[in-house]
Amino acid sequence: MGILTKNYVVVMEDGSKWAVPVRFIAEHRAKYFAEKDNVSIAESLNEDTSPLFEEDEYEIHDWAANNLNFSDVKGVAKMVSPPDVDYEDGWANGEYEIQEPTND
Template sequence: MSKKYIIIEMSDNSVWEIPASIIAENRAKYYETKDENYNDIFQETLDDEELLIDWAENNLSWQEVFPHSKCIKQPQVDYSDDWHNGEKNIEER
């Protein structure tokens, strides 16, 4: 059985994957405290991509999902462009 992941491209152009089950588990645990069925909420969250992303964006921080995340694409830095266009300073040491 395949697993679902939320894939996010960060501002530095790195790409990360977070298991969707982490987000679904968080939502199911929350609603379980409201007397909802954990398994039903967990599955509902996995099945509804908009709900999954909405819950992740509005109820979890990067610090909470980071331990479960995996960087699948490192940022590509163009030092040639930076050399020509980057801010330069002179310092004495």
């Protein structure tokens, strides 16, 4: 199984885990360098990005964290673990306010 078939999984502030295909991140990087180096996206992916990601998985995180926003990946991201929230503690100790009812 190559690196491009794997998922990059990140833990959010609320404890939820989200998986993004490494291929999506790799293709984003390959497109950037294809334009910069005047080569095809396939060439950039196969000869530069994929070997880099295979050699050092930190490079996947580095590209994702520094060159993509969650809004860029939300269409392909999947929640793989729900939020880890203590609703009992929130109920007893959370911030509160009194509001008019909404018409939902």
